[in-house]
Amino acid sequence: MTEACADSAEVLILGAGPVGLTLHLALARYGITSRLLERRPLAALQADPRVLALSHGTRELLEQLDSWPAQAATPIETIHISQRGGFGRCLMTAKEQALPALGYVVRYRDLVSALSRHLAPDALYAEAEMLALEEDAQGVGLKLGQNADSVSLHGALIVHADGTPGADPLVSVRDYHQQAVICEVRPAQPHGQRAWERFTPDGPLALLPLGEEFSVVLTLPPAKAKEVMALDDAAFIAALEAQFGRHLGLCQASPRNCFPLALRMRRTLAQGRAVWIGNAAQTLHPVSGQGFNLGLRDAWQLAQTLLTEGCTPSALAHYARLRRCDRQGGALFTDTVVRTFSTDFAPIKWARGLGLYALDLFPPARQFVARRMIWGGRGG
Ligand SMILES: Cc1cc2nc3c(=O)[nH]c(=O)nc-3n(C[C@H](O)[C@H](O)[C@H](O)COP(=O)(O)OP(=O)(O)OC[C@H]3O[C@@H](n4cnc5c(N)ncnc54)[C@H](O)[C@@H]3O)c2cc1C
Known part of the structure; x- marks a missing residue:
């Protein structure tokens, strides 16, 4: 050297x-x-x-650095939150927050x-x-x-x-025993800038609008993630729809990647x-x-x-x-x-269903959650 x-x-x-x-x-x-x-x-x-998924607050800061990737960002206008096999759902809209979008989806x-x-x-x-x-x-x-x-x-x-x-002894670790399988899929109809967050006992599943497609973050226990990674595209779409439902007519999955998850x-x-x-x-x-x-x-x-x-x-x-x-x-x-949403324990399932209903019925509760997501600590 x-x-x-x-x-x-x-x-x-x-x-x-x-x-x-x-x-x-x-x-x-x-x-x-x-x-x-x-x-x-x-x-x-x-x-x-x-x-x-970048928040509106992040967009504002990146704009100050002249580094907002405007052409590559897909706005999220609504977020639909639900749980698999349980009642309760909530819809958040950008309009209600008086913002052009609740957030934006951008490739790293x-x-x-x-x-x-x-x-x-x-x-x-x-x-x-x-x-x-x-x-x-x-x-x-x-x-x-x-x-x-x-x-x-x-x-x-x-x-x-x-x-x-x-x-590192200076870093505390909580292993979630979950892995995120990520890829992109195409919906049968235009996604209308709607993001879907669905909680399942295996872990959360997000479909985020990205261009004309959805970016998928499918969280699963490691053994199931390994199985899903090995599936061909048609079997993968079927596994995804088993968690999410079939109403979006998903197809054309891109190659998948997997990330272990811990706090x-x-x-x-x-x-x-x-x-x-x-x-x-x-x-x-x-x-x-x-x-x-x-x-x-x-x-x-x-x-x-x-x-x-x-x-x-x-x-x-x-x-x-x-x-x-x-x-x-x-x-x-x-x-x-x-931790609240990745369990099938009946009383917790009922409580979170009520929580989702409450979020849907009471604008101030929705406002609190939306502001936390948009602005972080300064908006809670
Ligand atoms: C599946 C998944 C989905 C996610 N979705 C979202 C989301 O929707 N919204 C969101 O806000 N966040 C999301 N995140 C989190 C987000 O990816 C990270 O918070 C973000 O990338 C952190 O950026 P960073 O620059 O700190 O770290 P990184 O992006 O990891 O970059 C660290 C850099 O440091 C370099 N490096 C490492 N070691 C060394 C070394 N010794 N010397 C020199 N260079 C080194 C690496 O090569 C790398 O380029 C997601 C993460 C995952 C895994």
Whole structure:
């Protein structure tokens, strides 16, 4: 390996997923320099199969960064929520919230492309591996390997935006014993910008409007997920309709991908000159599409805190306190939904049916849930 140049910026960001990219752009907007270090090649980022439901609040923040992927976003005008084999259903509408849409559905790759548009060529080290990290009173020094070269980077702070953490004693884990099978399917009739969220004893099932298709997130116990992954397309559609019903006339399934699901919460967000944001700070169940929306608010808040307080360890500690309510609220919300709805226990089934009816009958209750989904902690 050849020893190459040294480079410096105020902030070093590990991970150029959508949260790392958002932070880089938000910092640049405030005149704070940063460098992104990404393990994957850019082509791999643009082949990520995930599809994200983004809230209206997220759209507003991305618009401020001139990174809203308008052409690639499908609006959600209504959300229909129900449970399989039980009574109760609820309909939420954008009109009731006085918004153009309750949310938007975007491919991960289109979001990354929109965020990468404004990247300066020297801002990103892609296909790079962190070889060493040192922290002292002045800042952090990072040695990275890229191809056959090594680069020394220096900054005041390091931000971990490197996605779902592996085993770490500082991260609590609740395994849901569920996996998300994702793909796209075509409905017989136009979807009318309606999203469907259906709770089943196996786990939640979401159909999100995406272009002319639905993006499917089918949550199942691992053994069933394995079976479903092995089915041919016609048998897969039949399995999907067994959970959802046949009224949409679903057909033409795209190739499937599978993600294991757990709640992972980092206990301490800031330590010295290091801070964790996005999935690296909290990885949530995908039910109700909170993960990236929360991670984007992490990036936004961090940029604002560094602007007003400087790139110091005390600013990071303050940032961690500011994020407590939103991240814990997001985790509690998704965790409660998953645990309440993924059971067939009769009294709970009745109670959640009543809950869905109550949500449908009482606009203030619907307003509360909708605002939590649209604005996060600042809207609850
Ligand atoms: C099935 C599924 C459906 C989802 N649906 C939604 C949804 O509808 N709405 C929503 O808001 N969220 C959703 N999410 C969550 C969303 O995908 C994540 O919250 C979001 O991608 C987090 O972004 P991130 O940048 O923090 O992490 P990631 O997107 O995971 O990116 C992390 C980046 O860091 C890089 N990296 C990792 N380690 C290193 C290293 N050591 N050095 C350098 N780089 C490194 C990785 O290569 C990657 O590019 C869903 C998740 C799943 C699994």
